[in-house]
Amino acid sequence: MNQLTLDRIFGDPDINGAAPKSLQFSPDGMNVTFLKSSTENFECLDLWTYEIERGQARLLVDSNLLETEKRILSTAEKARRERLRINNEGIVEYYWSPNSDALLFPLSGNLYLYKFGQQQPLQQLTGSDTFETDIQFSPNGQHLSFVRAQNLCLIDLQTLEHKQLTTDGGGTISNGLAEFIAQEEMHRFEGYWWSYDSRKIAFTRVDESSVEVSQRYEIDADSFSVYDQRYPYTGTANAEITLITADISSGELSAITLTRQPDSYICRIDWLRDNIHLAIQVQSRDQRQLTLNFYNINTHEQKVRLQETSNTWINLNDNFHPLINSTQFIWGSERSGFNHLYLMDIANTSTQQLTKGDWVVTDVKAIDEQHCYFEGYKDTPLEKHLYQVKLNQPGQIKRISETGFTHLCSISSNKQYFIDQCSAAETPQQVLLRDISGKLIKSLEANKLDKSHPFSPFKKDLGAISFGELTANDGQTLQYRLIKPAHLSMDQTYPVIITVYGGPGVQRVSNDWVPPWHHYMAQRGYGLFQLDNRGSTNRGKKFEDPIFKKLGEIEVLDQLRGLEYLHQQNWVDNDRIGVFGHSYGGYMTLMMMMRSNAFKAGISVAPVTDWSLYDTHYTERYLAHPEKNPQGYIDSSVFPYIKNLSGKLLLIHGMADDNVLFSNSTRLYKALQDENIPFEIMNYPGAKHGLTGRKTNLHRYSTMDRFFDNHLKSTAANQTISS
Numbered sequence: 001m002n003q004l005t006l007d008r009i010f011g012d013p014d015i016n017g018a019a020p021k022s023l024q025f026s027p028d029g030m031n032v033t034f035l036k037s038s039t040e041n042f043e044c045l046d047l048w049t050y051e052i053e054r055g056q057a058r059l060l061v062d063s064n065l066l067e068t069e070k071r072i073l074s075t076a077e078k079a080r081r082e083r084l085r086i087n088n089e090g091i092v093e094y095y096w097s098p099n100s101d102a103l104l105f106p107l108s109g110n111l112y113l114y115k116f117g118q119q120q121p122l123q124q125l126t127g128s129d130t131f132e133t134d135i136q137f138s139p140n141g142q143h144l145s146f147v148r149a150q151n152l153c154l155i156d157l158q159t160l161e162h163k164q165l166t167t168d169g170g171g172t173i174s175n176g177l178a179e180f181i182a183q184e185e186m187h188r189f190e191g192y193w194w195s196y197d198s199r200k201i202a203f204t205r206v207d208e209s210s211v212e213v214s215q216r217y218e219i220d221a222d223s224f225s226v227y228d229q230r231y232p233y234t235g236t237a238n239a240e241i242t243l244i245t246a247d248i249s250s251g252e253l254s255a256i257t258l259t260r261q262p263d264s265y266i267c268r269i270d271w272l273r274d275n276i277h278l279a280i281q282v283q284s285r286d287q288r289q290l291t292l293n294f295y296n297i298n299t300h301e302q303k304v305r306l307q308e309t310s311n312t313w314i315n316l317n318d319n320f321h322p323l324i325n326s327t328q329f330i331w332g333s334e335r336s337g338f339n340h341l342y343l344m345d346i347a348n349t350s351t352q353q354l355t356k357g358d359w360v361v362t363d364v365k366a367i368d369e370q371h372c373y374f375e376g377y378k379d380t381p382l383e384k385h386l387y388q389v390k391l392n393q394p395g396q397i398k399r400i401s402e403t404g405f406t407h408l409c410s411i412s413s414n415k416q417y418f419i420d421q422c423s424a425a426e427t428p429q430q431v432l433l434r435d436i437s438g439k440l441i442k443s444l445e446a447n448k449l450d451k452s453h454p455f456s457p458f459k460k461d462l463g464a465i466s467f468g469e470l471t472a473n474d475g476q477t478l479q480y481r482l483i484k485p486a487h488l489s490m491d492q493t494y495p496v497i498i499t500v501y502g503g504p505g506v507q508r509v510s511n512d513w514v515p516p517w518h519h520y521m522a523q524r525g526y527g528l529f530q531l532d533n534r535g536s537t538n539r540g541k542k543f544e545d546p547i548f549k550k551l552g553e554i555e556v557l558d559q560l561r562g563l564e565y566l567h568q569q570n571w572v573d574n575d576r577i578g579v580f581g582h583s584y585g586g587y588m589t590l591m592m593m594m595r596s597n598a599f600k601a602g603i604s605v606a607p608v609t610d611w612s613l614y615d616t617h618y619t620e621r622y623l624a625h626p627e628k629n630p631q632g633y634i635d636s637s638v639f640p641y642i643k644n645l646s647g648k649l650l651l652i653h654g655m656a657d658d659n660v661l662f663s664n665s666t667r668l669y670k671a672l673q674d675e676n677i678p679f680e681i682m683n684y685p686g687a688k689h690g691l692t693g694r695k696t697n698l699h700r701y702s703t704m705d706r707f708f709d710n711h712l713k714s715t716a717a718n719q720t721i722s723s
Contacts, residue, residue, distance in 0.1 A: 002457040004520040006701050010694045012042040015454045015516050017447040019429040021045065022093065023419050028100040029412035032419060032433065032444065035091060038064060043694065044090035047105060047114070050444055052417070052433070057444070060114060061122070063090030066107055087692040099141040106135060111144070113157075125155060134177060134191060140198040143248065145176075152176035152192060152203055152246070165201070165246045166253070172208040172230070179206045179239045181232060184659065185617040186267050186316055195275045198248065200297070202256070202269055202278055205242040212236045217663075218656035220686040229658070234612060234619035235626035241266050243280070245297050257300050258293065261285065265617065272346065273322050279305075279329075281320070287313045287621045292320070292331075294346065305346070308333055312541070312548040313621045315339070315505075319364045322346070330354075330364055330372060338540040341372060343391060354394045360538050365418075366411035373411055373418075373436075377538055379403060381479060382467060382511045384538075386418065386438075400438045406512040417441065423513035425465045425481075428455065455516065461486050463522030465514060470561055472534055476543055478558055479509045480531040480565070486523045488571060495576035495712040496527040496566055500592070502555045503584025504547060504622060507538045517701065524705075525713070529566060533558030547622055549629050551611065551636040552591040559592055576600055576712045578647075580704070583660060583689065584608070586652075587638070590668075593649065594641035601648040601711035603704055606657060606689055609664045610637045642671050648711045649679040652700060654687030680707065 009015055020034035030052055035045040047061040094105035103114040104125075111125040111132055125144070126132060132146040132153075144155040150169030155162055166175040176192040183189055192203035211230035218225045232238045243256035243266065258266075260282045268281040272294070280293045290308040295301070308314055317339060319332025327346045332339055339361050341354040354372060355361055361376040362384065372389050378397060379385055386401040386409045401407040405422040412418065415436055423429040431445040449459055463484045470478045485494045499518070501508050509532045518528050532539070533555040535547040546554040566572050579602040581589040586607030593602045611619050611633055612626060623632050634640060653665040665681075672679050682703050684696055691700060 002461055004458050004516065004523055006520070006698055006705070009516050009520060009701075010698050013037070013454050014042050016513065017428045017445075017453055017455065019421070019431055019445050019447055020048065021088075023410065023421070023431065023444075024094075024096060025410065025412040025417070025419070026096055026100045027098050027413055029414040029416055030100065033060075033094065033096070033103065034431075034444075035088075035094070038062070038090065040064060041089070043088055045088050045092060047091050047094060047103070050433075050442075052441075055442060060103070061091060061105070061112075063107060066112065066122075087690065095135060095137060097137055097141045098139055101141075104135065104137070104144065106132065111135065111146070125160070134189075136192075136194065138194050138198040138248075139196055142198065145192065145194070145201065147174070147176045147191070150174040150177065152201070154248070163251070165251060166203075166205075168205075174206045174208075175244075176203045177206065178204070179208070179241065181238060181265070181615060181617045182267075185615060185621075186265065187318075188267065190269075193269050193271060195271050196273060197275045199275065200248060201246045202271070202297075203244055203246065204266065204269075205244055207240040207242070209240075210237040211239050216658060216661060218658075218686070219662075219683075220656065231661070232616045234614055234616050234623070236616065238263065238265075238616055243269070243278075254297070256280075256295060256297070257302075258282070258295060259302055260291075267316050268318070268320060270320055270322070273324060277346075279320060279322070281316075283314065283316070285620070286624065287617075290314045290316075306331070306344070308335060310334075310541075312545045315541075315544075317363075319361070321364055321367055323367060323369065325369060330367060332361060332364070334541055337542055341374060341389070343394070352394050354389050354391070355397060356395060358540065360540060362538065365409055366413075366415055368415055371415075373400075373415075375407070375409060380511075381539060382406075382509065384408070384510070386420075400436070402438070404511070406510050411436070419444070424511050425467075425514050426462070428453070428513050458516075458519065458523070461523055462519050463488065463527070467509070467511070470531070470565055472558055472561065474534075474546065476534060478531055478533065478561065480529065480562055481509045481514075482530075483514065483518055483522050483528040484571070485525050485527050486519075490571060492571070493573035493576075494525055494527055494571055495578065495708075496529055496572050497521065497708065497712075498529045498531075498559065498562065498566075498577065498579045498592075499585075500530070500559060500579060500581040500588045501583070501585040502533050502535065502559065502581070502588040504535045504544060505537050506584070507536055508532055526708070527566075527572065529562060531559060531562040549622070549624055549632045551622060552587065552638075553635070555588060556591050556595050559588065560596055560598075563596070563598055574598075578602055578708055578712050580605075580708075582606055582691075586660075590638045590645075590649075591641070593647050594638060594644045597646035599647040601650075601708060603650045603652065603707060605652040605691070605700075606654060606660045607638075607651070607664060607668075608660050609668045610639060612637075613661060613664055613667075638668065639671055642675055642677065645672075645677055648707075650704070650707045651679060651681045652683070652691070652703070653681075654684050654689060654691050656686050657689045659689040 020036045023034045032050040036048050038044040050057040091105050109131045113123045115121050135146045152165045152175045169175045178191040208230045214231050216227045216229040245254045263285040265283040267283045270279040278295045282291045292305045294303045317332045321330040331342045343352040359378045363375045366373040383406050388398045405424045408421040410419045420432040430447050433442040463486045579589050582605040586604040589602045589604040593599050
């Protein structure tokens with residue numbers, strides 16, 4: 001038996017295989033670029049290209065040759081990377097010139113331009129005394145824009161002249177950067193938008209002076225810092241957002257006089273094709289109303305095109321897309337109870353529903369004048385697929401991607417090809433180039449699980465993976481995934497770990513590559529069970545809404561339904577069941593151990609313990625404003641149930657977490673101590689919410705190993721079933 005180890009899981013080369021990252025088509029559709037691990041350091045990424053006509057891949061930029069000195073990231077860039085979950089080193093992002101003649105990438109705080117067809121292709125655009133973030137090309141490729149020192153700036157790529165469009169950035173004022181709430185909770189990472197004709201930029205001016213100042217502690221290995229952070233705790237004021245347009249030629253700034261409630265959210269901003277109107281989506285503070293406004297930047301006239309309303313909350317999406325040669329646009333809405341696409345007209349109220357049914361559309365991937373290509377879950381809630389619908393034949397939907405896999409696709413601008421990143425439970429991610437009909441053109445990374453694959457030595461010793469369905473107490477279907485212990489003997493019983501997330505906006509049970517840690521635990525004699533409870537995403541609003549105004553109840557009931565199923569399996573030792581979760585999963589771990597005495601041990605990582613410590617947009621979406629639902633906040637906290645804690649508990653938290661603040665755990669430490677309840681802790685100096693990095697992960701999972709082994713494994717490896 002080839003035994004997986006944590007050293008191997010977190011070692012070099014990547015045990016999941018050599019799947020490239022950040023794949024993009026060039027704007028002309030002739031190249032596919034991607035980031036790939038360096039041969040010297042698998043955590044460091046280099047820039048590659050695949051030339052479609054020649055069928056060849058080649059290295060463009062070796063980051064090790066340029067990164068002679070690693071600079072400390074700016075505070076804004078650290079925060080942005082944490083929100084985007086960027087954990088690698090080297091070249092971690094890049095941008096195509098709209099003319100397909102150049103690529104730009106940041107490295108060590110400097111900006112580099114790679115020009116195709118040049119004898120000396122690399123050009124450094126900025127020096128080491130500056131730090132640029134949120135970088136974009138203008139649509140005509142003549143300018144480069146970015147935010148530096150909280151101001152919006154330009155570089156003319158012909159003259160290399162630098163220009164600063166704003167000057168008031170600094171302190172509580174920033175220009176062109178998405179604020180914390182937009183990045184973390186609205187998934188809007190942009191703070192400025194170019195018009196299609198490259199003549200204007202619309203941007204946000206963020207004033208955080210109204211946000212409550214709180215002290216956040218960051219404890220590192222050899223230092224202790226106190227940050228006066230403006231964190232918008234639920235029920236308190238958010239940052240004030242002003243929309244402004246900048247004229248690129250004159251530098252003139254013009255404020256957008258948008259009529260809206262002062263505490264509402266500016267969620268999405270898009271230009272219409274006429275370069276005169278902005279499409280601005282505004283969400284009410286209680287998130288039960290979403291308004292699409294068309295704003296004329298010349299006349300300052302505002303027109304409300306439509307409003308979406310809900311009795312609970314409205315989920316934001318990125319499915320607003322104006323058609324190129326038309327006055328029509330695509331709109332994504334959950335008005336039917338499931339997110340679907342609608343074809344609407346800018347000038348009037350005409351509406352056609354393009355997709356319908358008890359399934360959800362997730363993302364629009366491309367549009368031409370005849371078709372809309374989108375991803376969704378029409379065939380099964382376990383697999384995301386690429387589909388096509390004709391704009392003149394609503395409801396006539398064609399699946400393009402192959403069943404048996406979960407897909408993530410991107411389509412070339414000429415609509416001839418798409419990149420298909422696909423995997424299944426026992427098939428690691430493949431990266432395939434296909435034509436728009438789905439025909440395979442080239443395996444960019446076949447990542448076959450053959451003898452050369454890093455995971456190959458362990459594939460014969462895997463536990464059986466199965467998917468199934470259970471029924472919630474309201475009759476809705478719950479999906480689960482079960483991994484049995486490797487080399488299961490029906491003469492023995494085994495411990496099982498329920499790995500839980502359980503929070504809204506996330507789906508965990510799907511037919512995609514199972515992370516190797518699960519196989520590692522199965523080889524060590526554990527079963528692993530995962531269930532998507534009500535509140536999880538991609539199942540429609542009826543499935544999500546039961547959590548409204550009270551968290552940690554319906555979700556726990558569904559997880560306990562999964563526990564009942566485990567108790568019915570004759571190979572499961574009912575006295576040796578554990579639970580493990582991170583973030584919302586950490587919160588769920590606590591609530592499950594406080595609502596049931598069936599768990600012998602649990603590991604809670606970076607948990608929210610009191611929702612009054614979390615931010616406005618996320619928390620009020622589900623629990624409403626604290627003044628309007630005070631009992632819901634009390635009941636959704638872990639603290640009323642502390643005395644009911646059953647089983648052994650390990651708490652893990654990063655000591656520099658700026659998302660789920662470390663104070664969530666320290667408050668719990670004190671409350672448990674006051675009740676004389678024993679527990680274990682492991683805190684990580686300097687670690688953020690994701691607890692990333694090879695050394696941190698190796699230690700964290702080793703700690704988890706020892707904890708579960710101590711409390712879930714008997715003196716014998718397995719209990720023998722008595723006759």
